[in-house]
Amino acid sequence: MATAFFSLAGRAGWRPVPLAWRSLTANKRRLLRSSAGIGFAVLLMLMQLGFEKAFFDAALEVLRGLDGDIFLQSAHKYQFATQDPFPASILATAKTVPGVASARPLYADWFDLFWKSPFDGKSYLVRGLAFDPDEPVLLFPEVEAQRARLKTPGTVLVDRRARRFLGMDQPAAQAELNGTKVAVVGSFALGPDFMSDGTVVMSDRTFADVLHGAAGSPPGVEAGVIKLAAGADRGAVLAALKKSLPAGIAVMTKDQLIAFERAFQADVSSAGPIFAIGTIVGFVVGILISYQIIFTEVSDQLPQYATLKAIGYPNVYLLRVVLEQAALNGIAGWVPAWLLSLGLYRLIGRIALLPMRLSLGIALLSLGLTLGMCLISAAIAVGRVIRADPAAVF
Amino acid sequence: MTVALAWRILTYDKGRTALALVGIFMAILLVFIQLGLFFAVPQGGMLLYDNMRFDLLLVSNQYEYQAQPGAFPLSRLAAVRGSPDVAEATPLYFGVAKWKGGVGGVWPDLFVIGFDPASDVFTPDSIDRQRGVLARADTILVDTTTRPMFGPLDTGRVVEIGDRDQTIGGRYVLGTGFMGLGVALASDSNFARLFPRRGLSEANIGAIRLKPGVDPEHAAADLRKLTGPGTQLFTRARLTARETSYWTTRTSVGLIFGSGLLISIVVGIMVVYQIVSTQVSRQLPQFATLKAIGYADGALAVTVAAMSLMIAVAGFAPALAAALWLYREIREKTLLPVTMSASHVAAVLMAALAMAAVSALLAVGGLRRADPADVF
Numbered sequence: 001m002a003t004a005f006f007s008l009a010g011r012a013g014w015r016p017v018p019l020a021w022r023s024l025t026a027n028k029r030r031l032l033r034s035s036a037g038i039g040f041a042v043l044l045m046l047m048q049l050g051f052e053k054a055f056f057d058a059a060l061e062v063l064r065g066l067d068g069d070i071f072l073q074s075a076h077k078y079q080f081a082t083q084d085p086f087p088a089s090i091l092a093t094a095k096t097v098p099g100v101a102s103a104r105p106l107y108a109d110w111f112d113l114f115w116k117s118p119f120d121g122k123s124y125l126v127r128g129l130a131f132d133p134d135e136p137v138l139l140f141p142e143v144e145a146q147r148a149r150l151k152t153p154g155t156v157l158v159d160r161r162a163r164r165f166l167g168m169d170q171p172a173a174q175a176e177l178n179g180t181k182v183a184v185v186g187s188f189a190l191g192p193d194f195m196s197d198g199t200v201v202m203s204d205r206t207f208a209d210v211l212h213g214a215a216g217s218p219p220g221v222e223a224g225v226i227k228l229a230a231g232a233d234r235g236a237v238l239a240a241l242k243k244s245l246p247a248g249i250a251v252m253t254k255d256q257l258i259a260f261e262r263a264f265q266a267d268v269s270s271a272g273p274i275f276a277i278g279t280i281v282g283f284v285v286g287i288l289i290s291y292q293i294i295f296t297e298v299s300d301q302l303p304q305y306a307t308l309k310a311i312g313y314p315n316v317y318l319l320r321v322v323l324e325q326a327a328l329n330g331i332a333g334w335v336p337a338w339l340l341s342l343g344l345y346r347l348i349g350r351i352a353l354l355p356m357r358l359s360l361g362i363a364l365l366s367l368g369l370t371l372g373m374c375l376i377s378a379a380i381a382v383g384r385v386i387r388a389d390p391a392a393v394f
Numbered sequence: 395m396t397v398a399l400a401w402r403i404l405t406y407d408k409g410r411t412a413l414a415l416v417g418i419f420m421a422i423l424l425v426f427i428q429l430g431l432f433f434a435v436p437q438g439g440m441l442l443y444d445n446m447r448f449d450l451l452l453v454s455n456q457y458e459y460q461a462q463p464g465a466f467p468l469s470r471l472a473a474v475r476g477s478p479d480v481a482e483a484t485p486l487y488f489g490v491a492k493w494k495g496g497v498g499g500v501w502p503d504l505f506v507i508g509f510d511p512a513s514d515v516f517t518p519d520s521i522d523r524q525r526g527v528l529a530r531a532d533t534i535l536v537d538t539t540t541r542p543m544f545g546p547l548d549t550g551r552v553v554e555i556g557d558r559d560q561t562i563g564g565r566y567v568l569g570t571g572f573m574g575l576g577v578a579l580a581s582d583s584n585f586a587r588l589f590p591r592r593g594l595s596e597a598n599i600g601a602i603r604l605k606p607g608v609d610p611e612h613a614a615a616d617l618r619k620l621t622g623p624g625t626q627l628f629t630r631a632r633l634t635a636r637e638t639s640y641w642t643t644r645t646s647v648g649l650i651f652g653s654g655l656l657i658s659i660v661v662g663i664m665v666v667y668q669i670v671s672t673q674v675s676r677q678l679p680q681f682a683t684l685k686a687i688g689y690a691d692g693a694l695a696v697t698v699a700a701m702s703l704m705i706a707v708a709g710f711a712p713a714l715a716a717a718l719w720l721y722r723e724i725r726e727k728t729l730l731p732v733t734m735s736a737s738h739v740a741a742v743l744m745a746a747l748a749m750a751a752v753s754a755l756l757a758v759g760g761l762r763r764a765d766p767a768d769v770f
Contacts, residue, residue, distance in 0.1 A: 033671070037664045044424075044657045051650050076494070076501035078543060084492070084501065111490060123456050123464075165644060197644075268541060268575060270728040274431065277720075278654060281424040285665050288417040292668040296675065348653065352646035 020324035023301055024332065031332060034293040038333025039340070041286030042370050046341040048278035049362045054354040055271040056262060058193040061355060062129070063258050065190075066106065067139045070238060071257045072224030075250040079264040080257070081110050081127070081195050085220025090249055094224060097240045099232030104135040107207050108222035110196060116176035119167040126166065127196035128177075130207030130219075137225040142188035143201055149185040150203045156182045161191040161353050162198025177210040191353050194269070224249075283373055290333075291377035294326050298381050302388055310390035318385050326378030327371055334370040338363060396693050400700035403673060411705070414669035418709030419716070421662030422746050426717035428658055429742060430724070432651035434732040436641040441571035441731060442507075443633060445517050449610045451628045452483075452600035452621060459640045461505070461573050463488065465596040466625050473620045474602060479613045481605045484515045485582075485597035489589045491556035493576060497545050504544075504555060505574035506534070508585025508594075515601050520566040521579065527563035528581040538565045539729050540576035556588050570729060602627075659745055667753035670702050674757050681761055694761050699754040706750035710743060 024031060063080060072094060074084035085107075094103040107130035114123040131137045133150045146157055156177065162168040172184055177200065190199050202210075208219055228237055234253065241251045252260065266272055298305070305318055342358055349356035404411045437444075442460055443451070452471055456464030468485055475483045487508035492501040509515060511528040524535055534555070536547050545553075551562045555578075570577045586594050604613050610629045618627050628636065642648035674681065681694055714734075721732045 033668070037668045040657065040661045040664045044654075044661050047653060047657055051654075075499060076492075076496075078496060078500035078502050082503055124458065125462055163644060194645075267543075270724075273727060274724070277427060278424065278658075281420050281427075281658070282661070285417060285420045285424075285661050288413055288420070289665050289668050291413065292672050296672050299676075344653075348649060352649040354646055354650075 019321050020328055023297060023325055024328045034329050035332040035336060037289040037293065038286060038330060038370070038374070039337040041282050041289055041373070042334050042337035042366060043341055044282035044285070045279050045369055046337060046362065046366050047344065048275045048282065049366060050341070050345055050356050050358065052271060052275035053359065053362060054349075054356045055194070055269070055275075056265055057355040057357065058191065059265045060258055060261055061190060061193065063254075063261055065139045066223070066225055066254070067137055068225035068254065069228045069234060070226040070241065071252050071254065072226065072241070072245070072249050073222070073252075075248050077250070080261050083109065083111060083222070085222050086249060088221055090245060091221060091224050093244055094226060094241060097237065097244055099229050099237035099240065101227045101229040102135070104131065104137050104225045105204070105221040106131055106137045106223040106225055107204055107219050109211065109219070112178070112211060113200065114178055115166060115198065115200060117165070117167040118172040118175045119170065120165070124166055124197060126162070127199045128202065128207060129199060130202045130204050132204050138201070140188050140190065142186070146186035150201070150206070153203070153205050153209065154180070154182050155185045155202065155206065157186045157188055157201040158184055159190045159199040160187045161189045163192050163353060166198040168198050180210045182206065182210070191355055283369055286370065286373040287377050290326065290329060290374045291381060293329055294322065294374070294378050295381045295384070297325065298322060298384050302384070305385045306388045306390040309388060315386050319382055322382045322385055323375060323378050326374040330370045330374030334367055338366070396697040397700045400697045400704060403677060404701060404704060407673070407676070410669065410673065414666065414705045415709045417665035417669060418662060418705050418746070418749070419713045421658060421665055421749065422710055422713035422742060423716050423720070424658035425655060425662065425742050425745050426713060426738070427720060428651045428654040429738055430717070430721055430732040430734070431730070432642070432647070432655065433738070434730040435647040436638040437731045437733070438571045439637045439641050440634060441569045442573065443637070445568050446515055446601055447517055447603060448515070448601035449604040449630065450602040450614055450617065451633055452602060453626050453628065455624055455626050457626060459637055460571070463598045465598050468595055468597050470621050470625050471597060471600040473622070474600070474617055477617060477620060479604050479608045479616065480602055482513070482603040484510065484513045484601045486515070486599045486601065487582065487585050487594065488598040489585065489592060490574065491588055493544055493553060493555055495545055495553040496543050500543060502541070502543050502575055505570070505577045506580050506585060506588060507577065508580050508582045511581045516568070518566055518568050521568070524564045524566065528579065528584070530563060532558060532584060532587070533561045533563040534578040534580045534584070535564050535566050536562055537570055537577040538567050539570050544576045558588055569731065659749060662746070662749040663752045666702055666705060666750055667756045669705070670698060670753055671757040673701065674698060674761050691761070695758045698758050698761060699751065702750035702754035702757070703747065706746045710746050714739065
């Protein structure tokens with residue numbers, strides 16, 4: 001904005017005096033005060049936006065980590081994290097569909113797996129993910145690297161980012177799942193979501209062993225993970241799968257699966273509106289603070305503005321200077337808030353085990369909101385400059 | 395004099411004072427929201443207990459929180475019944491089953507609570523009145539806040555739950571809390587049919603009512619000898635403390651709303667400070683004049699503090715009104731028991747006053763620099 005203005009001014013034949021910049025930096029104490037004021041309003045918005053994103057990301061982390069192009073799950077599922085397995089024969093049928101390179105099973109359980117912490121001896125419900133170690137379905141690099149170790153029956157990988165009380169973040173060679181001793185042969189970093197406190201990854205065989213007591217029969221497939229053959233058309237394979245599989249099986253692309261889960265979370269959780277309230281409050285308070293700042297600055301510099309007017313600068317020029325100054329104020333508040341939130345995101349992400357990511361989207365959105373609130377307040381405050389009568393000021 | 399002066403300054407520049415009020419209003423409102431949510435979550439976790447009659451709760455030592463309670467043999471509860479302190483001991487059974495009648499063909503998970511319908515362990519009137527209905531075979535009562543995805547909850551509707559057809563015998567008002575998206579009550583014998591592998595040999599929680607005049611703390615100590623290893627016995631106070639600490643420390647709830655609370659307080663300080671310090675700088679010549687005619691710095695500081703406090707107090711009442719409205723909205727939308735209590739009001743008022751005090755303290759710095767000789 002500043003550069004745009006300078007060049008505009010240059011083209012119009014004015015000497016590009018960085019007036020807005022000069023008035024911003026004229027009073028260091030006031031600059032500090034204004035960036036602190038705007039900065040905290042921005043920080044509030046950044047934190048609320050971050051929490052909202054983290055809430056959804058936590059629920060989507062596992063789905064994003066699935067290594068496939070097309071997914072099969074029971075059509076009765078209302079969310080991914082619920083038990084509704086289908087028979088393995090469905091995958092056999094899927095494999096016969098032209099264009100399908102592989103159709104692999106993912107086994108999962110959210111309700112029946114109890115992890116006995118090796119440290120406090122208490123049992124906690126955990127999420128279990130399982131697959132055939134020769135047919136991997138997860139994208140997590142650490143799981144992939146340690147996959148071969150899972151071939152030994154009775155071995156598991158645990159989530160280092162599970163909630164602390166599970167004791168998965170500390171090295172332990174042995175633990176118990178549903179009363180069966182298991183060897184912990186490695187770990188990965190995933191994190192809890194709002195349903196599960198921690199995750200255990202194992203082979204399909206170990207999964208069947210530890211669940212034997214609970215389910216009694218071999219576990220069904222929770223999701224089918226399909227990869228397309230080279231050159232196969234995704235839309236065509238999707239349609240062919242829908243045709244050859246029973247109506248009780250939902251066939252989805254990865255994006256559709258993620259959208260399905262996101263829609264469920266948005267429907268039941270109200271995390272969106274809760275964090276939106278915080279963001280809106282940050283925005284309105286930001287307008288108020290920034291209005292105070294810009295109003296004071298304009299008032300203090302009224303004689304200068306009147307002088308500019310007297311020597312022939314049009315109102316448009318003054319308007320531009322005020323808006324630009326407001327934008328600079330906004331940026332002066334946004335930058336420290338953004339830097340501070342980088343640290344806060346890391347800290348909260350580590351303590352609360354939330355996937356707090358200061359994404360480009362959040363950065364741009366918060367910057368847009370910051371500029372928006374500063375420009376709105378400047379537009380309100382600028383009336384004073386427009387009305388400034390050079391004759392009256394002195 | 396100083397307070398009157400503060401009043402004069404505030405009423406002189408009405409527009410600016412109005413702005414200040416809007417600012418502090420928003421900040422206090424946000425404090426209310428964050429605080430409300432912070433406490434609503436553990437309260438949501440306590441919802442079932444708050445609607446039950448008991449003095450002591452018997453649970454397994456694997457007990458995590460209400461929806462993950464572990465189980466203990468029914469005999470442990472039977473042992474308690476023999477004690478002269480105990481009036482009644484009621485087992486409750488929890489199970490999760492597929493509700494095979496959701497909207498659009500989905501099968502949402504239903505949280506089923508099994509209990510002896512002869513027992514008045516639940517306090518809601520709507521449950522008490524319909525206990526007779528539960529005595530019918532394969533009949534359940536559903537919670538009114540069961541999510542819309544479960545489809546209509548009309549009395550008489552037959553839904554397959556797990557592997558059995560069940561008739562909705564009526565609805566009751568309690569709330570689903572964190573038990574699930576839908577909750578139903580069933581008689582213990584019906585529960586056993588719904589969960590045949592599970593049966594009734596193990597209960598999830600045991601609600602113990604003591605005879606009148608028996609001290610729960612003492613009784614708990616005595617009864618622990620009867621319940622034996624593998625179980626725990628909580629008084630209501632212990633249970634509340636435990637559930638609250640579970641939700642605030644073991645989940646991200648505490649951190650999310652706690653940090654929101656902290657930031658909204660700082661934002662409140664910033665907005666009051668901005669406005670008061672602008673007032674101070676606008677009135678600097680006047681303040682300098684007062685100094686010149688002999689007013690001490692202290693008196694002027696009191697004026698500034700009075701301004702801040704007046705703004706905070708004036709902003710508080712509308713914020714409280716708006717918070718009451720927003721609480722109701724959040725309650726209806728999220729089904730979280732976001733409620734206003736006297737202690738919340740007091741706490742937020744204290745926070746508002748503290749916000750005002752801190753911003754006054756910051757703004758007074760500008761006042762001290764007011765040098766009469768400089769200003770003119």
